[in-house]
Amino acid sequence: MNYEANPCQDYESITIDELKERTSSLLNLVTEGQRPLRVCMNNGKEFLLCPQDLLAPICDADFRLILLSAMRYAMGRNTYMPAVVSDYIKRHIRFLDDKFLALAADDIRRHLEDYAEHEPNPNLWQGLFDALETGQSARATRQARKSRFCPACGKPLDVISITDNQHSPGGFDVIAHCQNCHSDYEWFCDKDGGTSDMKKYFFG
Numbered sequence: 579m580n581y582e583a584n585p586c587q588d589y590e591s592i593t594i595d596e597l598k599e600r601t602s603s604l605l606n607l608v609t610e611g612q613r614p615l616r617v618c619m620n621n622g623k624e625f626l627l628c629p630q631d632l633l634a635p636i637c638d639a640d641f642r643l644i645l646l647s648a649m650r651y652a653m654g655r656n657t658y659m660p661a662v663v664s665d666y667i668k669r670h671i672r673f674l675d676d677k678f679l680a681l682a683a684d685d686i687r688r689h690l691e692d693y694a695e696h697e698p699n700p701n702l703w704q705g706l707f708d709a710l711e712t713g714q715s716a717r718a719t720r721q722a723r724k725s726r727f728c729p730a731c732g733k734p735l736d737v738i739s740i741t742d743n744q745h746s747p748g749g750f751d752v753i754a755h756c757q758n759c760h761s762d763y764e765w766f767c768d769k770d771g772g773t774s775d776m777k778k779y780f781f782g
C-alpha cells in the first residue's frame with residue numbers, strides 16, 4: 579500500500595481515559611467487529627466511529643491515479659461513464675487533493691484542445707474543468723480570504739478583492755472593507771498565509 583502520510587495525523591486525539599466508561603466497550607465493538615458505529619448527536623449531526631483501516635482505499639495515493647484513469651477512459655466516450663465520473667469528482671471535490679485537481683484540469687484542457695470536434699460531451703467536460711478551476715483558486719486564496727479586524731473599530735473586515743501580487747509568486751494583494759467605518763484597507767498575503775501590516779486604501 580502506498581500511503582503518503584498517516585491520513586488521520588491531523589485529527590485531534592484523546593486518550594482512552596478521557597473517554598467515558600461506556601465508550602471503551604463501544605470502541606471494542608468497533609475494533610473487533612471492524613464495523614463503523616453511527617453516533618448521532620443531539621444537534622442532528624452524525625459521525626462515524628470506525629477503524630482507521632476503513633479509510634485506507636481512499637487515503638491510498640494510488641486512488642488519485644485510479645480516478646484519473648477513469649476520467650481518461652470516459653473522455654471521448656458517449657456512454658453513461660462521462661456523467662458518472664464527472665458527477666463523482668464534483669460531488670467529492672473537497673476531499674480530493676490539490677495534485678489531483680491540477681492533473682485532472684490539465685488532462686481535460688488538453689483533451690478539449692486536441693479532440694474538441696470528436697468529443698460527444700464537450701459541455702460536460704467543460705463544466706468539470708470549470709469546477710476544478712474554481713476548486714483550485716478557492717484553495718489558493720484560502721489564506722488570503724481570512725478576515726482581519728478593522729484597526730479603527732475592531733469589527734471584522736469584509737474581503738472585497740484578492741488579486742495576484744505581481745512581484746511575489748503565490749502572493750496576493752487583499753483589499754477589505756469595514757461596514758462600520760466605511761473605510762477600506764489593503765495588505766499583502768504571502769503564499770504561506772503571512773500578512774503585512776494594513777494600510778488604508780483609497781479607490782482611484
Ligand SMILES: [Zn+2]
Pocket residue numbers: 728729730731732733756757758759760
Ligand atoms: Zn471599522
